[in-house]
Amino acid sequence: MGILERRIRQKENMRTTILxxxxxxxxxxxxxxxxxxxxxxxxxxxxxxxYDHFENKEAILFxxxxxxxxxxxxxxxxxxxxxxxxxxxxKAHAETYWNFAFKNPEYYQLMYGLGMPCxxxxxxxxxxxxxxxxxxxxxEGIVKNKKSDDSETCFKIYAFWSVLHGLISIVMMRCxxxxxxxxxxxxxxxxxxxxxxxx
Amino acid sequence: MGILERRIRQKENMRTTILxxxxxxxxxxxxxxxxxxxxxxxxxxxxxxxYDHFENKEAILFxxxxxxxxxxxxxxxxxxxxxxxxxxxxKAHAETYWNFAFKNPEYYQLMYGLGMPCxxxxxxxxxxxxxxxxxxxxxEGIVKNKKSDDSETCFKIYAFWSVLHGLISIVMMRCxxxxxxxxxxxxxxxxxxxxxxxx
DNA sequence: AGTTTTACCTAACGGCGTTAGCAAAGGTAG
DNA sequence: CTACCTTTGCTAACGCCGTTAGGTAAAACT
Numbered sequence: 416m417g418i419l420e421r422r423i424r425q426k427e428n429m430r431t432t433i434l435x436x437x438x439x440x441x442x443x444x445x446x447x448x449x450x451x452x453x454x455x456x457x458x459x460x461x462x463x464x465x466y467d468h469f470e471n472k473e474a475i476l477f478x479x480x481x482x483x484x485x486x487x488x489x490x491x492x493x494x495x496x497x498x499x500x501x502x503x504x505x506k507a508h509a510e511t512y513w514n515f516a517f518k519n520p521e522y523y524q525l526m527y528g529l530g531m532p533c534x535x536x537x538x539x540x541x542x543x544x545x546x547x548x549x550x551x552x553x554x555e556g557i558v559k560n561k562k563s564d565d566s567e568t569c570f571k572i573y574a575f576w577s578v579l580h581g582l583i584s585i586v587m588m589r590c591x592x593x594x595x596x597x598x599x600x601x602x603x604x605x606x607x608x609x610x611x612x613x614x
Numbered sequence: 615m616g617i618l619e620r621r622i623r624q625k626e627n628m629r630t631t632i633l634x635x636x637x638x639x640x641x642x643x644x645x646x647x648x649x650x651x652x653x654x655x656x657x658x659x660x661x662x663x664x665y666d667h668f669e670n671k672e673a674i675l676f677x678x679x680x681x682x683x684x685x686x687x688x689x690x691x692x693x694x695x696x697x698x699x700x701x702x703x704x705k706a707h708a709e710t711y712w713n714f715a716f717k718n719p720e721y722y723q724l725m726y727g728l729g730m731p732c733x734x735x736x737x738x739x740x741x742x743x744x745x746x747x748x749x750x751x752x753x754e755g756i757v758k759n760k761k762s763d764d765s766e767t768c769f770k771i772y773a774f775w776s777v778l779h780g781l782i783s784i785v786m787m788r789c790x791x792x793x794x795x796x797x798x799x800x801x802x803x804x805x806x807x808x809x810x811x812x813x
Numbered sequence: 814a815g816t817t818t819t820a821c822c823t824a825a826c827g828g829c830g831t832t833a834g835c836a837a838a839g840g841t842a843g
Numbered sequence: 844c845t846a847c848c849t850t851t852g853c854t855a856a857c858g859c860c861g862t863t864a865g866g867t868a869a870a871a872c873t
Contacts, residue, residue: 418871422819446730451861461822463863472861476730477737484741491748501755502810508749509778509806513799516782526738528730529783531645531675531723538676539725542683543789549690550707556700573781573790574805579708581780582772583715584728590742591772600712606773607708609812611701617840621850650830660853662832671830 430468432458434482437475441521446476446530476525483522487515528588547572558614571614578606629667631657633681636674640720645675645729675724682721686714727787746771757813770813777805 436457440449451472455462469475490511498504516523524530551572558568585591586599593599635656639648650671654661668674689710697703715722723729750771757767784790785798792798 450859452859462861463823464821466862467820480738481741484738484744488744488748491745495748495751501752505749505752505756505774505810506806508752509774509802512778513782513802516786517795520786523782523786524730526741527779527783528728529786530730531727539679539683539789540791542680542725543791545683545687546690549687549694550704552694553700553704553707557704569792570801570804573784573792573801574777574808575704575708577780577784577805578773578776579711579780580726580784581776581778583712583722584726584783585772585776585779587715587719587722587728590738592739592742593768593772596716602769602772603708603712605769606776607705609773611704613808613812649828651828661830662854663852665831666851 426468429458429464433465433468434475434478438479438482438521441479441525446521446524449476480522480525483519483526486519486522487512487526490515527584527590547576550575554614557611561614575607575610578610579603582606625667628657628663632664632667633674633677637678637681637720640678640724645720645723648675679721679724682718682725685718685721686711686725689714726783726789746775749774753813756810774806774809777809778802781805 494507
């Protein structure tokens with residue numbers, strides 16, 4: 416008797432629909448605007464039905480971010496086949512990663528917990544300038560003897576800043592699997608060292 | 615007559631108190647738990663009083679993150695005086711930046727909009743592993759001819775990942791002041807290139 | 814047929830940000 | 844001292860939110 420199977424299928428369907436509707440809502444209005452009530456509205460069921468399929472709102476976001484990881488993984492897998500040369504492959508990985516982030520910003524934000532409802536996303540630019548200035552001055556001081564170029568320096572400031580911020584936010588969000596905090600610091604010291612050597 | 619001045623002073627005081635109490639709440643229970651009502655409770659005034667001093671909740675968070683920037687700036691300023699040698703100064707900047715982030719995580723999260731209520735801060739570790747695997751394999755492929763060390767590779771994976779994620783999240787959060795998106799991509803390509811050269 | 818399980822809903826709880834409208838206190842001028 | 848105005852602060856509400864208790868009607872099973 417296929418009744419049970421149909422039931423399971425329907426349940427699975429509902430679950431998928433909820434996730435799809437949720438993702439659409441995040442895409443349309445940002446993850447902050449996502450609400451259980453709006454999802455219920457979109458799937459034309461009452462609110463408690465959602466809770467038959469997900470423990471709570473966070474579980475929905477969690478599942479969505481898993482989808483994000485799977486999507487990214489599939490893209491990286493392709494590079495493995497397409498680029499046998501490891502250098503080319505690493506470059507392709509970077510490209511893939513970058514493209515994934517900007518083609519699916521809602522996924523990327525979900526995966527890394529980006530996007531607090533403060534700091535107004537952009538209103539802060541001037542505040543970052545003083546920081547950039549300090550880094551820029553030091554870099555120009557080091558690089559003076561070589562041929563110095565303005566846009567070059569700008570690039571290097573960004574690179575430096577990115578390494579710092581990237582490491583910090585990965586550790587802070589507990590994505591790092593290095594448990595020793597001094598180890599994490601050492602990764603930063605090493606990377607900064609390498610960065611300077613490469614100036 | 616100092617009445618007006620006293621009033622201004624009192625108003626200023628109230629404002630400062632609100633910010634202090636808000637920061638404490640963020641420190642105690644995370645920024646997600648911060649609420650106007652709890653602030654009002656803590657300062658022993660009714661809720662609408664808050665709105666005499668701040669336009670809305672976001673304005674409070676914004677002001678707090680400005681405090682964060684000022685704090686960071688002051689620390690960097692000290693390095694300028696203490697380390698005349700630019701290389702030493704740049705290293706000190708990195709150190710300062712790192713320390714600031716982990717001594718004041720609530721500030722850092724505010725400044726960069728970190729910390730969505732999903733992805734469960736840490737629950738995701740396994741999900742990142744596949745990504746690390748792909749990067750790691752490519753790096754080991756490149757570095758094979760030289761002396762290869764396990765922990766070395768691990769470090770390099772983190773460094774690579776950090777550069778990518780750092781750049782992406784800075785651009786995504788619109789902290790970048792480069793408006794041309796192809797420029798941002800070029801910064802990444804350059805940095806990846808430099809990273810590979812340095813392997 | 815009656816009985817149990819499932820699907821689904823209404824209605825509520827307690828919390829949130831925000832605002833309208835009112836009362837009291839503080840200060841000013843006659 | 845009185846009349847007035849401004850500031851200060853409150854209560855109460857609006858419309859959201861996530862989550863859950865409890866009930867009803869249909870579906871499936873015996």
